[in-house]
Amino acid sequence: MPLDPAVRAALEAALGADPKATALRLHLASALLEAGDGAEALSHFTHVLAADPSHVEALRGAARAARACGDPRAEAYERLLAALGQAAPTVSHRPLAAVPASAAAQDAEEDEEEADDAAADDDDAADDAGGTGPDRLRVIQAADRFVAEAETPRTTLADVGGMEEVKRRLFLSFLGPLRNPEVRKAYGKSLRGGLLLYGPPGCGKTFIARATAGELGARFLNVGLADVLDMWLGESERKLHEIFETARRSAPTVLFFDEIDALGHKRSQLRNHAGRNIVNALLAELDGVQAENEGVFVLGATNHPWDVDAALRRPGRFDRMVLVLPPDEDARRAILRHHLQERPAEGVDVSLVAGRTRGFSGADLAHLCNTAAELAMESSLTTGRTRPISGDDFGRAIEDVKPSVRPWFDTAKNYAMFANEGGVYDDLLAYMKANRY
Secondary structure, eight states, rough: OOOOHHHHHHHHHHHHTTTTTHHHHHHHHHHHHHHTTTHHHHHHHHHHHHHHHHOOOHHHHHHHHHHTTOOHHHHHHHHHHHHHHHHOOOSSSTTTTOOSSSSHHHHHHHHHHHHHHHHHHHHHHHHHOOHHHHHHOOOHHHHHHHHHHHHSSSSSGGSSOOOHHHHHHIIIIIHHHHHOOHHHHHTTTOOOOOOEEEOSTSSSSSHHHHHHHHHTEEEEEEEOOOOOOSSSSHHHHHHHHHHHHHHHOOEEEEETTTTTTHSBGGGGGGSHHHHHHHHHHHHHHHOOOOOOTTTTTEEEEEEEEEGBBBBGGGGTSEEEEEHHHHOHHHHHHHHHHHHTSSSOOOOOOHHHHHHHHOOOOOHHHHHHHHHHHHHHHHHHHHHHOOOOOOOOHHHHHHHHHOOOHHHHHHHHHHHHHHHOOGGGHHHHHHHHHTOOO
16 A cells, blocks of 8 residues: 555655654654555665664564565575574565456455455444454554653753743643642633744753653653654544543643644645644644543644644644743753763863853753763873863864754744744744844
């Protein structure tokens, strides 16, 4: 069955944004393999193996894909699996895309389709009688997986450096009302709705979402694109519904959608029916059409808020947008201390480094610390004597590591200036003006 072009495009776009997302790459490779594109699937499996030659799932997929497209590397992958104590996958040596040439083969395929239809009827009858067919099992397994992956983070907002405005908005919209039910009742405040965190990449949107759950002692469900998108018609909507059902059963829950623009893209820009269905399903779940969302606080994160469908931002859904900016100087000091606390450092003036890293994101600061550590390690390897990280190492590192957020602000400036309906980007404009972007 061909892979839905919309699903493939969304998966490839997400992978382009994060090429190191192994789980996402394997999901795309498996979908391509099932769709008959063995050669393209093999390229993704081998990409994973280049970084981890003993990755069992990638080896199995590569062996299947290589057999499907007649690649001679299939035997090598199978030998590696055997060496790792893993069974080689059983696959047909016929390419996946091959079509039966004989009438007998066609009759066999028709008989197989009739058997599948009969099995589907049996599954429906089992469901009506309270049984469990494959579709129901798949939903239950998905629920179990999300319950298993749900966590109660130990990180709290006290561990988040800076971001005072973001913390204030979180307190007013959810934390305060939840902790003070009498005040919530007096003011008629609902615990429904969500918050959309937007800003340049690497500034801590995911971290603050996790810290929010830790502050509440609530379950935290982190939902990525691969958790929702599926190659089969209707499965994406089914997965999305089960994710929300899991969150409702586990309330209070922080349900976090990373890169929400990939799931909730503007429907006016979607050329396919499947993509629009996913957006519509997300809208319905946020409204709680089939269930009440009380106690489920939905957080979304995006680097491209201008691509999010406008209907997602209306009251009751992601009705509040909060800008997550690069850390200020106090926050930069805290981040630097955090990354240095388990490393040997001596003579490093953290305040001086923080003052020289204006405009750096949290990810940039982590990269800066890694670079300084590598410089110290290089010196130690050369001289044979281990030495601590010094201020000079940071001085050299700052010359090499530059802020990564500038391109984002260059793009965002056009939207903030010319698509600022209702003043939604006023805070962004004020920041860019103050910092001369």
